[in-house]
Amino acid sequence: MKTISWSLLLPRPKLDMGPATVAKQTQPRPTSFLPPVPVNSKMTDSYASSRNGDLSPNGFANGSSPSLAPTAHTTGISPVIRKKLMGYVGFANLPNQVHRKSVRKGFQFTAMVVGESGLGKSTLINTLFNTTLYPPKEPLPPAAERPKTVAIESIGADIEENGVRLHLTVVDTPGFGDFVNNDDSWKPIVENIESRFDSYLEQENRVNRMKVVDNRVHACLYFIQPTGHSLKQIDIEFMRRLHTKVNLIPVIAKADTLTDEEIAEFKERILSDIAHHNIHIFQAPTYDNEDEETIAEAEEIASKIPFAVVGSDKIVTTPDGRQVRGRAYPWGVVEVDNEDHCDFVKLRQMLVRTYMEELREYTNDVLYENWRTEKLLSMGVAQDSTVFKEINPAARMQEERVLHEAKLAKMEAEMKMVFQQKVQEKEAKLKQSEEELYARHKEMKEALEKQRAELEDKKRKIESGRPLTPEKASTGRKKGFLRT
Amino acid sequence: MAEEIRAESYVGFDSITQQIEHKLLKRGFQFNVIVVGQTGLGKSTLINTIFASHLIDSKGRFASDEPVRQTTEIQAVSHVIVENGVKLRLNIVDTPGYGDQVNNENCWDPIIKYIKDQHSAYLRKELTAMRDRYIQDTRIHCCLYFINPTGHALRPIDVIVMKKLSEVVNVVPVIAKSDSLTPEERERFKAKIREELQYDNIRLYPFDTDEDDEEEVQLNAAIRNIIPFAVVGSENNVIIDGKSVRGRRNRWGVVNVEDPNHCEFMNLRNFLTRTHLQDLIETTAQIHYEAFRSKQLLALKEGVNQRPAQAQQ
Numbered sequence: 001m002k003t004i005s006w007s008l009l010l011p012r013p014k015l016d017m018g019p020a021t022v023a024k025q026t027q028p029r030p031t032s033f034l035p036p037v038p039v040n041s042k043m044t045d046s047y048a049s050s051r052n053g054d055l056s057p058n059g060f061a062n063g064s065s066p067s068l069a070p071t072a073h074t075t076g077i078s079p080v081i082r083k084k085l086m087g088y089v090g091f092a093n094l095p096n097q098v099h100r101k102s103v104r105k106g107f108q109f110t111a112m113v114v115g116e117s118g119l120g121k122s123t124l125i126n127t128l129f130n131t132t133l134y135p136p137k138e139p140l141p142p143a144a145e146r147p148k149t150v151a152i153e154s155i156g157a158d159i160e161e162n163g164v165r166l167h168l169t170v171v172d173t174p175g176f177g178d179f180v181n182n183d184d185s186w187k188p189i190v191e192n193i194e195s196r197f198d199s200y201l202e203q204e205n206r207v208n209r210m211k212v213v214d215n216r217v218h219a220c221l222y223f224i225q226p227t228g229h230s231l232k233q234i235d236i237e238f239m240r241r242l243h244t245k246v247n248l249i250p251v252i253a254k255a256d257t258l259t260d261e262e263i264a265e266f267k268e269r270i271l272s273d274i275a276h277h278n279i280h281i282f283q284a285p286t287y288d289n290e291d292e293e294t295i296a297e298a299e300e301i302a303s304k305i306p307f308a309v310v311g312s313d314k315i316v317t318t319p320d321g322r323q324v325r326g327r328a329y330p331w332g333v334v335e336v337d338n339e340d341h342c343d344f345v346k347l348r349q350m351l352v353r354t355y356m357e358e359l360r361e362y363t364n365d366v367l368y369e370n371w372r373t374e375k376l377l378s379m380g381v382a383q384d385s386t387v388f389k390e391i392n393p394a395a396r397m398q399e400e401r402v403l404h405e406a407k408l409a410k411m412e413a414e415m416k417m418v419f420q421q422k423v424q425e426k427e428a429k430l431k432q433s434e435e436e437l438y439a440r441h442k443e444m445k446e447a448l449e450k451q452r453a454e455l456e457d458k459k460r461k462i463e464s465g466r467p468l469t470p471e472k473a474s475t476g477r478k479k480g481f482l483r484t
Numbered sequence: 485m486a487e488e489i490r491a492e493s494y495v496g497f498d499s500i501t502q503q504i505e506h507k508l509l510k511r512g513f514q515f516n517v518i519v520v521g522q523t524g525l526g527k528s529t530l531i532n533t534i535f536a537s538h539l540i541d542s543k544g545r546f547a548s549d550e551p552v553r554q555t556t557e558i559q560a561v562s563h564v565i566v567e568n569g570v571k572l573r574l575n576i577v578d579t580p581g582y583g584d585q586v587n588n589e590n591c592w593d594p595i596i597k598y599i600k601d602q603h604s605a606y607l608r609k610e611l612t613a614m615r616d617r618y619i620q621d622t623r624i625h626c627c628l629y630f631i632n633p634t635g636h637a638l639r640p641i642d643v644i645v646m647k648k649l650s651e652v653v654n655v656v657p658v659i660a661k662s663d664s665l666t667p668e669e670r671e672r673f674k675a676k677i678r679e680e681l682q683y684d685n686i687r688l689y690p691f692d693t694d695e696d697d698e699e700e701v702q703l704n705a706a707i708r709n710i711i712p713f714a715v716v717g718s719e720n721n722v723i724i725d726g727k728s729v730r731g732r733r734n735r736w737g738v739v740n741v742e743d744p745n746h747c748e749f750m751n752l753r754n755f756l757t758r759t760h761l762q763d764l765i766e767t768t769a770q771i772h773y774e775a776f777r778s779k780q781l782l783a784l785k786e787g788v789n790q791r792p793a794q795a796q797q
Binding site: 116117118119137146178179180181182183185225226227228229230232233234237254256257259260269272273275276277327328329330331332333334335340341 | 542548552586588639661666667737745746
């Protein structure tokens with residue numbers, strides 16, 4: 001009995017006694033917490049038994065013993081209860097199940113390539129996926145009709161590697177930047193991307209959503225001319241209009257025409273141009289609990305953006321006899337797969353090996369959602385904010401009451417104000433009439449005074465003995481008569 | 485068809501060439517070049533490479549807060565180069581802003597206007613009653629047109645501008661930054677360009693005249709086979725086989741600007757300075773200037789005729 005109550009009283013974290021897995025804790029430690037009581041040894045025995053875990057007196061009859069992580073009071077967040085398994089359950093097989101299912105389903109990826117003609121877009125796509133997706137372009141004879149607007153052409157291919165099927169679609173934009181007047185040459189491209197979003201939205205809103213085909217553009221490779229200076233006007237305009245709708249990956253085309261220093265300077269200038277115009281290019285996301293290696297890899301890839309690439313689908317022989325994919329010049333051979341020569345390997349890593357899924361996710365979760373919000377808001381669908389609030393009747397009533405009271409108070413204030421106003425008016429009126437009366441009173445008084453003065457005057461005159469009127473004289477005689 | 489007479493003894497009038505040379509050496513020569521092309525194609529670097537001295541600076545946009553030029557500007561720089569007692573007054577006209585905007589309609593107008601203005605200034609000086617003994621020649625003798633090394637074909641803007649330019653000045657097309665093309669790609673590109681230029685009836689320098697002899701005709705034909713020149717420019721020196729030459733160094737090799745296997749810079753340099761310098765100046769004076777002059781004078785006559793006609797009415 002005593003042992004049970006004892007263990008219940010003492011709070012666990014302070015015990016500093018971990019689960020059975022923490023083998024570092026030695027026996028004598030817990031005793032320091034125990035008061036010097038004769039039943040000491042018994043306590044330790046009980047603790048020892050509880051540590052074994054089988055018959056822990058706290059009633060945990062199963063194999064696991066809980067441990068409140070000591071981080072609870074060091075970090076201040078709610079404690080993560082990590083349960084330790086004593087046997088094999090088998091859900092570690094989940095990734096394999098997902099893997100099998102997705103391999104069966106196959107993957108879809110859509111990339112778009114944009115850039116002036118002759119920058120090596122088709123060659124780079126062929127090099128990236130190691131297949132002749134684009135046949136070599138036949139130049140038009142000079143007499144042929146040249147198109148007047150930017151065209152959008154897409155090529156699809158099903159490629160397979162190690163049992164994994166990828167349905168790859170590449171959207172090409174021939175004509176971009178090639179005309180004398182390139183105003184609005186990005187319009188067809190923006191419209192195309194938006195129409196893909198539209199069709200996906202429509203599919204989502206269908207009643208039967210079994211088969212949803214995702215042909216949204218997941219990545220857009222923008223080819224920059226290797227001038228060595230800064231971005232051209234058309235580059236900036238295009239990127240500004242597209243960075244909110246698609247993952248932009250800028251690429252320096254035909255980079256074998258630049259030396260190392262030139263490439264480094266050029267990349268710096270491009271990045272500063274991009275930052276200056278607040279263009280948002282695709283950044284490889286990093287997660288907190290990834291291992292060192294992955295983080296280092298991600299940083300390396302990120303440091304090479306924009307990628308300076310060279311594309312080639314031909315095999316050439318290097319001076320030291322190797323057969324590699326590259327370009328043979330009179331002064332040397334550029335190897336496409338050599339990391340020293342160009343950033344092709346990094347680009348392939350980013351696009352295919354490491355971040356293909358990230359690109360798709362970002363397109364789905366962020367870019368598409370933003371576009372959808374915009375579109376629905378513009379269609380008049382109002383944001384229903386009560387959807388997010390939990391319906392609590394008491395709280396709601398309280399709110400309503402408060403609202404009502406506020407309304408009443410307002411009305412009261414209004415009425416008071418009106419009343420005050422009226423009172424003021426009346427006062428003013430009374431004051432005015434008071435003044436009038438006073439003035440009139442004064443007037444009358446003055447008139448009376450005047451009359452009195454006149455009468456006094458007359459009286460004096462009569463008393464001075466001058467007969468004024470017969471009546472007055474008689475009255476005066478009478479007076480004299482009486483006097484004698 | 486006068487008969488050629490051989491004098492019975494040496495007279496000595498063949499020294500006239502030396503007398504002319506002596507005069508000309510004192511006066512010096514004047515050469516005006518205009519470079520036309522998109523930004524970042526290496527125009528300034530090529531000029532500096534041809535004349536082996538730092539003559540013009542690159543006018544590219546290097547900082548992100550620098551504004552983009554909205555129109556084509558004309559910037560002329562003058563230098564005097566001396567070589568073996570021969571003084572060459574060199575005038576280089578740069579055209580920053582050409583072809584850089586999104587809408588490039590009429591971006592060539594300032595250039596054509598400038599060239600015509602030079603002709604017009606010369607004509608005015610010629611026509612004045614009291615004119616200088618030696619009129620200073622600011623007419624453009626040569627226009628280097630820089631083509632983007634796409635490897636496919638000429639762009640619409642290139643075709644339009646070259647056509648307009650070839651009517652007023654000697655145009656020499658040049659493929660810029662040709663170290664991005666392998667030899668096969670280069671040949672294909674050049675063939676395509678020549679085909680297009682022929683289709684559009686663009687007259688490119690050099691022109692064949694009746695006065696040329698066999699050798700010159702052959703030389704012109706050879707030049708016409710190489711046009712457009714695929715060049716690489718560099719002001720920096722690199723060490724190849726212990727020698728210091730002008731070139732570009734990469735991790736996979738070193739481009740030697742002066743090596744005819746690597747690029748055609750030497751051909752262009754020789755063409756411009758060693759073989760056809762005098763011809764360029766003469767052609768400008770005799771063909772382009774004369775065409776301009778006759779048009780102007782005819783227009784003036786028309787104007788004069790029109791006025792009495794109107795006065796009569």
